[in-house]
Amino acid sequence: MSMRIGYACLTVGVPNTQLRTCILKNANEMVLQGLTQSNLTALDHMLDYNIKNEIQLLRISSDIVPFASHPEVEFAWQELFHEQLASLGEKARNAGMRLSMHPGQYTVLNSLTDDVVKRAVMDLTYHCRFLDALGMGSECKIILHVGGAYGDKKAAIKRFQDNYDLLASSIRQRLVIENDDKIYSIDEVLEIGLDCDIPVVFDNLHNAVYPSEQQKRESEWIALSSETWKADDGPQKIHYSQQAEGKRSGSHSDTISVHEFVNFAPQLPAACDVMLEVKDKNISAVKCILATAKIGKIEKLEEEWARYKYAVLERSPQNYKAISSLLKDKSSYPVLEFYDLIEKSIGTISEPGKAKNAALHVWGYFKDIATQSEKRRFESLLEQYREGSATLQSLKRHLYRLSEKYRQDYLLQSLYFYDV
DNA sequence: TGACGTCAAGATCCG
């Protein structure tokens, strides 16, 4: 099994995959049923997108069933969506896709407060039931942080272990633990993992921000972590992210730098799944998959180019030309040069003249089919944008609406419409 | 008591 690469919870620029929720006071049975139905349909579209793009790793959002583990909310999602959940799971399994879930920083199994622990167990129960309802095997994990330290880390670790032992075996089969960026470094997590037979997820950025006192290379921590993964657990998983330039330490970058990733990847064990934590989600997942492909097909880069081209054009017509000619040689696979140029382009701010030019290119899809009023609206927005009384966003919104109305799928999946 | 992180919902403002 070669490396699988995936993304967390959400997509960028994939139609019909938006997750919805509500606030607690509106969370009645009817509202929750509607939201859950909508979210499962969104998940279905996410799976379709992943299959098409050969993404075989996906973290499902904890909010897929809103307030599912909230003590005040009672909602029989398992019964209501039994069949739909089963068929979603079947779709994922048929595609060889590995799913996971990751309760947030507020699920704390080792809290000093009994009620917090009780709710953490309820939350883990929900996550476990969700993966069970999909029919997924024990290689589909629930990732958890160890929790707080409370001024006595030894006691806190002991509490984690005691509470872990009390968990239902169905949860224990899925639970894995991860090093965090403040309290539990990788060596401490490994110690717990080895003690209790819990697989350990190594997170490279957390480790960089909050390293172990024992200094080891990333590859060594990854090798040590791999020993905590047993046959039933599936291949080892790690979390990979990059520091956002100019943001506080530990902030995830907007996109994965392809250069940094291809330097990082070769040190990984042959069977290792990599969950990316990055703002542009699936966009980076596809990038990293194509950058590490054993056999590269230029058609894949052409498909990528179709999504990026207008976002590049509005920032750098020069790079637009450079990428177009880079892809001319159909016997080549210039994946690193390609993404390098993409990253350089997306990293620059668009100037009004260039943005206007790109908008006109996009308008080209509609100029012969749009109504008179749609045409007037476009021209007026363009003029207003030129003189500063309308935003580029409003101009793009109009073009996006037209893409929806006239079913321009080529444009609907374009990153031109998303700020990534 | 507020920062931390995350996202969409909800609220408000504008024309």
Next chain:
DNA sequence: CGGATCTTGACGTCA
């Protein structure tokens, strides 16, 4: 009314 922009919510720990 639609659209854009600002604020809130949901959670627990720690300074």
